[in-house]
Every structure is written in C-alpha cells, then in structure tokens.
Amino acid sequence: MQPKPRKQLDRPNFYGVFGLTANPLRLVFMMGAVWRLAQNLATDKVQILEIGSWCGASALAWGEAIQLYFGGNGKISCVDAWQPYVDLEVDADDNNRRMDAALRNDEPFDIFRQNIQFLPATVEIEILRGWSQDILPALPDAHYDLVYIDGDHTYAGVLSDINNSTGLLRDGGILCGDDLEMQAHQCDLSVLDAQPNVDRYYDQHLDAHYHPGVTKAVAETFGAVSAWSGFWAMEKSGQGWDRVSLKGMPPRIPGHIPAQSLLGLKALLMENDML
Template identity: 30%
Template sequence: MLSLLPGVYNTIRSSYIYAYNHWLRLSLRTSNDYSYTKDYVTMHVRNWQVWLADWVGKPEVRFLEIGSHEGRSAVWFLQNVLTHPTSTLDCIDLFTGKGLEPRFDHNILKSGRRGQVRKHKGRSDAILPELPEAYFDVIYVDGSHRAADVLLDAALSWRLLKCNGLIIFDDYLWEMSKPAAQRPQIAIDLFLEAYALRLRVVHHGYQVVVQRTS
C-alpha cells in the first residue's frame, strides 16, 4: 500500500498544478496589467540601452533569450529594441515554476508583440542544437546558475551567433559565497579563455558582454 503513495501524490500534485495554471490563465486574460513578481531588469536597463543601441528599430533583428522566466526582459527587448515588426525574439525556458508559463504568456501578449516571439519550452541543451547557425544578432544567457549548464549554453550559443553579434551573460557576480560549480562565474571565465581569439570583451561586471569578431 505504501508503495502506491508516491504515485498518488504525484497525480494529485500534477492535477493541482494544472488546475492552478488554468485558473491563472483565466484570471490574467481579464487583466490589463503586466504580471511580474520579480524585477531582474531595471538595474540593467541603462547598460542595455548602450550595448543594444545599434539594433534599435532595425528590420530583421534576431534575438535569442535563454531563460525567460516571467518575460520581463523579453518585453523590454520587444518594446525598446525589437520595435520593427520584422524583428524576432526566440525565448527558451523550462517554465517549471508555479504559474510561470501563464505569466510569461500573459506578459508577452500584453506587450502587443506576440507575433514576433517564438517560445521554446524545454531544456536549452536540447533546443539550441536545433536552431539555425549564424542566425542571431544578440543572445542573452540567463538560464541556469550552475556552472556546467552555463558553459554548455555558451558553447552551444556560439554557433548560432552572427559575426559582430553579442552574447550577454547575466549573473557573473551572483552569490559569490557559493561553491564555484553552483554559480556562473567560472563557466563564463572558461568560455572567455576558450574563445579569446574570436571575441572582444565589451563589458565585464555583474553582466559580461562579448562581441564575436570571427
């Protein structure tokens, strides 16, 4: 009998999550406001305005975001950089948090630019190899905090980046007291060393920005 309990628990948990997400989707449809619970964007806006200035309003600009969470950064990119209707944003996320995917969908819809967004739900290491080579102008890496995941995202993203395009790494200085394997810094450092002859470091702070030169 006890052996059945985990299965029963998982079934109940899955049903609850489905019901909650369905309720949240219905609630958000009637909302005229964005639905955010955290702000990871405002502190970076001033830098983004400088780094991304060359792409503002241009046609056929291609952005890729690894780790979209509630869509707050995606909405900022859409409203402040990808303002030409032919520009696009690909968003990759597991969307496993409670109510996360409905909030993302709502916020992207609220932006008025849903047609410019391609949502990819799943693991980045499975999705990135399927994306077209040398296609993206800017890639924003903000998925996992684990060093191994960040390094893999960076390596898989390199093939997708156009020459002169940018990769923006978030959280270089995140939680410095944690073991190196549990935070992005060492992965970003290794990537910078491995590709040193093919990139230029544009910025090195809490976020690290590199430009592909060859």
C-alpha cells in the first residue's frame, strides 16, 4: 500500500505532547538574547547551535529572531537524538511517559521536520541527529554566536553539554539554556546532591517544581547567572563569563505561539511591565 500523502498544514503543529515543553514567556527572552547579539556583534550571518529541539518550538523562535534582528541571515544547527532519553524508573511523570511513547514512534522528529518548514525562507537549518555528547566534540571551535542547551536535564547531561559547548562559542557569544527555574542560592543544596538524575523535581518545602540537574550544573560552572522565567544566559568574555543584560529588549511574541497560550503570555508580559 502507498503511504498516505502528508497533510500540508497551514501553521506549525504544537498540539498536545508535541507542544511547547517550556513556559512560552521563555521564548520571548530567547528572542531577546538574539536582539542582544545583534547589538554586540559585528557579524552579518548569525550562527546558532541548539541542543534539544523536540518539535521545533525553540527553533522557530530563533528563526523569527534571526529574521527580525539579522534580516534573515543566519543558520540554526539543531542537535537532537529524537530517541527516548528520560529514565522512567527515576522520572515517571505523565509528561515524561507521553514524550517517551511519542519518541518510540519517531513522531517528534517527523513533526519537527514539518514545523521547520515554517522558518523564514532565508534562515538555514542543519539537522544533526544524534546524542549531543557524540556530536558536539566534532563541531568547529569558536564558530557559534549562541549555543542553547535544552537536551538531557540530568546533572551529568547538562554539565557535559556546558563543557562541550564553551569552546564552540565565539568570544562575545552567548551560552544559554532552558529550565533553570531555581538557582542554587534559592534552593536546598542537599536536594541538588540527592537528585542528580532526576529531570524535574517537586520540592515540598518550596512548593515548586524545578530541574535540580540544571540548577547544579549551571551553579557549579558559573555561580549565579542572569535568568528570566527559567531561561538563563551568560556571555563569553575571553577566558571568563559575564552576565547578560536584556534591558531595553523588544518584547516580541513569536508568531507560532498557539492561541491557547497567547492570552496567558500577554498577561505575564503585562505583569512584568513589558507590554
């Protein structure tokens, strides 16, 4: 039997489990980081490396920012294994189970390829399918203007991605990532040591969910970092790192935010005096 022709969508598919895994407010700050690069860097073609792409929500935000701040002149290299990666023995929450089942059917990779068709026409995309710990060491040194880490959220995974990324960044480039809801100085350090392999953790005392692996790996590498609603970023400066300022950043809402998230996002921007 011939395979059914794929239905051509008129907008990207971020429904259900394929949807935005992160708080959409973070996408606004991610676009702000590209705005910051455009203020600082004398480059006409911006190079972004993304570790962890899922169905393309973050890649589309990078693409829209490249269109806005670099006139569409840029490339996004997406590293993702699109293979089951969460240890369900450690982390069996509903979301992880649904993501794991989707990955076993190879659906997220299919949807990612459909969704990236909505990138601006001039923005280049490179798909590097595989585990970041295998792919990153083979990428060119001092080549990328921004590296975004949103793959394996265990302590060992985040630390390996940070360590393998620092040499790939140009001086003045931005190293950033997702899921830093809590910095080490804001939480119980014994939890960070006790839960290194957990993806997401609920802390009863704080009544908050966060990712202890991200918190621990980021704190050990940089200390306190600049962060906005879980998106963190640091700027490479010679052998060291500076915090990033997004003061004055235009609050752009990416066009692919699904309608069901849009009202909440506008309310958050108003609460933060950004609209």
